[in-house]
Amino acid sequence: MEAGGVLVYGVDAKEVEVLSRSLTPAISSDRLLVRAVLMGEDASREAVGLSARLVSEVFVIEDPRLGKSSPENLSQALAALAEACLPDLIVLAAVPPGREIAARTATRLRTGCVSGCRGVRFEEAGGVRAEREIFGGLALAEFAFRSRPAVVTMEITNPAPLSLDADQSAPLTTFTVALEPVAKEVKDIRAKENVADLSAAQRIVAFGRGVASKEDIPLIRELAEALGAEIACSRPIAEDLGWLSVQHQVGLTGTTVRPKLYLAIGISGQVQHIAGIRDAQVIVAINSDPTAPIFQVADFGIVGDLYEVVPALVGALKGLSRKGA
C-alpha cells in the first residue's frame, strides 16, 4: 500500500468532499496524495461517486459497530487504517464527533492533535504546520508537528465548488479492522423544538448584561422585528441567567455567526463573544460604557443608554419603511 499524503475522514461523503475541497488551497502540490475513508454500515454505498479529482482512493470500512455515535470504535478503526497506510496528515472536521474521534485517534497513535485549525500546510521539507485561534480568538498560534501522522480537525468553510467530472469516481478499497467495541449505546434522540439557526441569519440583534431585566427583552424583540432580524444574546444571558436558550447564544461556546448586520446591545465585548462575530459584515455596538471593548471591534458605535437609543432606532426604522426606503 502506498504511504504518505493526507487521509481525510468524513462522517459521510459530503463531509469528505467539503474537507477535501477546503484542503486543496492550503496544500498546493498537485502530486500530494489525498485519500479518504468512510465507515459504517453503508460505507461502500456512501463512497460511490466521490470524485477522483478530490481523492485518489477511498477506503471503505463497513461494519455496523462503526455507527455515528461511537467515537471509541471509529477511532480504533481510523488508527488501524493509519498504521496500515501511513499518512503524514489525518484530517477530520472540527465538529463535535470529529473532535472526539481525532483526540482518541491521536492518543492511540501516540501523536499530537491540533483542533479547530484555520489552516494547515506542508513545509518544503515535509513538516506539517497548523494554525488555530487561542485565548478565545485573541490570537493565532502556529504549531509544528514533530510526530507522525499529524492529526488535525479543520474548521469547515464553504469553498467555491469545483467543476467535477461526474464520471471519474475515486476507486474504493475495502479495509477490515478487528474491533474491541464499546458497550455504549444511544437510547434516544429528541429533536429540539424551535431551533434558532443563527448561523444562517442575515441580520442579528444581540443583547447582553446591559439589559437589566428579563422584562426588558420585548424592547429588544421590537427592534429585531423592525430590522427583520433574529434575536441573540451573549453567554451570561443564556448560560448564567437562562433568559434565552443556549441556541440563542453567540460566541466561542455558542454559535459563530456571519450576518450582514450584527447589532450588539449592552454587550461589553469579551473576547469569547467577539470570536463568534468576526465574520459579520457590519457590526454596530450600543453601550453606555465608552471603554467597553466592543467598540474596538465595531464598525459603528453609539455610546448611550440603550433604553433611549433602542426605542429611537425602532422609530427611525419605522420612519424609513414608511418612506419606502
Added chain:
Amino acid sequence: MNIIVCVKHVPDPTEIRVDAETGALQVRSAPTKISDYDKNAVEEAVRIKERYGGAITLLSVGPREATKTLKEALAMGGDKAVLISGDWVDHLDPISIARVLATAIRKLDSFDLILCGDVSEDGFNAQVGPSLGEWLGLPHVTMVSKLEFDGDRLVAERDLVSATEVVICPLPAVVTVNRSINTPRLPTVLQVMRVPLSKIVVWSLPPIGLEEADFSLEKLPLSLLSIRPIAAQRRNVLFQGEPGQVAQELCKRLSEEGVL
C-alpha cells in the same frame, strides 16, 4: 460512587491584553482561576456525592498556583486533591496532559467516574476528555447536560446543536460536562481559606512513574512556533448626540451600506 474530577487552572482569558506598543499578548499578568467548565464538573460531582455517597478526588496538572483552584474545588465539596506540577507543565499539548492525568489516575484509589469540563477556557481544544478515555481504555461521553445513574451504568443527556441525545454507558467512564448542567455553588472566601493545604498532595513526575525527560521540548508531538494577536480591523465610527438624532444617522448609514 467514587469520582475523580480533573480541573484546570487557567489565566482568565477575559483579562488577557495585547500590549499596544509591541503587539505581544500579556498572559503572565492576567489573573488566574479555575476554568469555568471544570467548576460545573466539580459541582456535578458534589451533587452525585450528596445523593449516592462516596469520595471526590480532584486532580490537576498545572503550575504551583493551581493550589488556588484546588482549594476552591475542595471548599465546594471535594475530599482530597492531587496536583502534578513542575516546569515542564507550561508547554504540554492536550494529549500529553491527558497522558499525565491518566498516569496519575492509575496511582489513585479505584473510581467509578471521571468528570471534567467539555473544554478548558484557555485552550478550547475539547481533547483532554476523550483522550483521557483512550489512555485509560474507557468509554467517554461529552457535551453532557444531565447525568443520572442506573446500577453500574450512567444515563446521560447530551446537548447537541439541534437535538438532545440520551446515551447509556457502562461505568467506569469519562464524562465531560457543558455549562448548562448545573449552577456551581460559590464557596465563601472564608470557606476557601479554611481548606487546609494538607488536603492537597503535590507530586512531580517520578512519584507517578514518569520522567521530566519524557516531556522535554524535543519529545513533545507539537511545538508552538508563534503567536500573533488578531487585530480587529473595523471602522470604529462613533455617532454622538441625542438618541433620536444618532438613530437617524445610523439608519441612514446602514441603509447606504446595504445591510438593512
